[in-house]
Amino acid sequence: MSENTRKFKNPVINWIEYRLPIFSFIDDSVGSNYPSPRNLNYWWNFGSLAGVTLVVMIATGIFLAMNYTPHVDMAFDSVERIMRDVNYGWLMRYVHMNGGTMFFIAVYIHIFRGMYYGSYKEPRELLWIIGIVIFLAMMATAFVGYVLPWGQMSFWGATVITNLFSVIPFFGDSIVQWLWGGFSVDNPTLNRFFSFHFLLPFVIFALVFLHLWALHEHKSNNPTGVEIKGDADVIPFHPYYTAKDAFGLGVFLIFFLGFTFFAPNFFGEPENYIRANPLVTPAEIVPEWYFLPYYAILRAVPDNFIDAWGILPVIITAKEAGVILMFASIIALAFLPWLDSSKVRSAKYRPIYKQLFWVFVADTFVLGYIGAHPAEGHFLLIGRIATAYYFFHLLILLPLLGRFEKTRPLPESISASVTNASSEEGQ
Amino acid sequence: MAETASDTHDGPEGEETRRDFLLISTIAVGAAGAAVAAWPFIHMMNPSRDVLALASTEVDLEPIEEGQSITIVWRGKPVFIRKRTAKEIEIAKADDAATMKDPEADGTRVKKPEWLVMIGICTHLGCIPLGQKGSDPKGEFGGWFCPCHGSHYDTSGRIRKGPAPKNLPIPPYTFLDDTNIRIG
């Protein structure tokens, strides 16, 4: 027998294992043979929660697709039929609707966790970048998915967002027509969006595998940000973290299903229960909550800011600048491993960064709040300041901070930090 | 691997060999083939023939009174057709001299001064501006007002205030006779 074949108790498993070593693969990946830092806290639960949510989305989505009709004349009605006539259709749809929200909650926390503990730093840069690609794919999936019920917000959201591509120089208009498959958001658009909405989650699934592959190469970061140095620093993933993840999942499901059953439309937009009408724009177009910060950035660029400087107007307008800023706000995150110049990973040992981190979190909340309001008056002003701060934090503060910040002494190892926990706590 | 093979069989070390030539030309032909194969996929997403076939619309202007507007659908987009009053035409002409974001003379935006035909989609982010109905807000310049982010258009559909960068676009159209036009 080959050396990588393990002896399992069950002869059937052994028979399979000899031919396809899948059981040892599982054991090495999420089982007793995968060593994890012994000090992971609950912020480390959100990766697995995101993963479970992805599976829930795929499962409910496939069953919804069995009853959904991607045609402008029938889409809205087919969704209403799912809600009223199809057995448990309402449940599938509400789980899928709220699942999108939960997915973004889990992933946002997951990303902020990475920022707080410096998880993106060497050697986890690619792991981080794959994460950002997953995030972009999630946004694309959620955007096309929201168009499918063909309500007023579906239609107008799609119109506004696809129009963003018209700012691309020279080819803008042909690219937008290409996206639409026509001269406006219409039946061909709905059809292809359905097709993409079906495809993308499987792409995300594959990306998650790459993400985990990269994760397993250097293992998880941990609250101290100190690398694993020896056996004393680790515990087997199973049963310790399988149990902890399972407990976290229970709590998460209470939250998730609480909304699903008791306030299923809490995160939704009533306007989307009105059938799409290409001739009437709703009084206000608001995207789903998880896009609000970006929507605020999109609308933040002042019109006369461009005029005031005199050089730019030939090159870009406020609209173009807004679109560029919005995409830049996400792309900038991919460069975090290089923007953050500090050698110390965890905010626990970076007294100034720790505070700036929370200011940044607050800033994204402000942006989200602004994104939900019309871009005028003091909302516009605050939105501009918050947008400026977002970039100031990422592009200026982080590169400089690493040079000047006086960090706290790092523990010798993970196990040292755990065994000295009582003295650590005092700091 | 390719290098080793060519190094030992095809010529002196470090020089280009026939094998390199074969390798490069194979890659080039393969890349060209991939590009050719990609085109049907890309082009399939472009507007199809039936969509293009419906790309023009004829409109009878007879029933429209002075000072009245109608909205018709052309290529899935709303087109605003307004029979302008003498006063509106006068204001539009007088404003030709005003400073504008997207300067354009009123005369170049119409074929006949009383008939203003334009695509009713805000050039900011694509909302439908208000101003078609008598009771609608018409903005500070008496034309159209986009409620989404507050763009004001004048009686010639030119952008005068707000975030929209361009005037409301004029679709291609021809007068078939005095009261009929074909758009597209």
Ligand code: HEM
């Ligand atoms: C579908 C979405 C995602 C899934 C299913 C997923 C899944 C996971 C899982 C299971 C882990 C290991 C457990 C943990 O550390 O929480 C992990 C780690 C990680 N993820 Fe994700 N992830 C997703 C999206 C993202 C995104 C959007 C980012 C960042 C932009 C990201 C960055 C990271 C990093 C840096 C780690 C290693 C962190 C550490 O060990 O401290 N992930 N991911």
Ligand code: FES
């Ligand atoms: S879409 Fe009309 S002002 Fe923004």
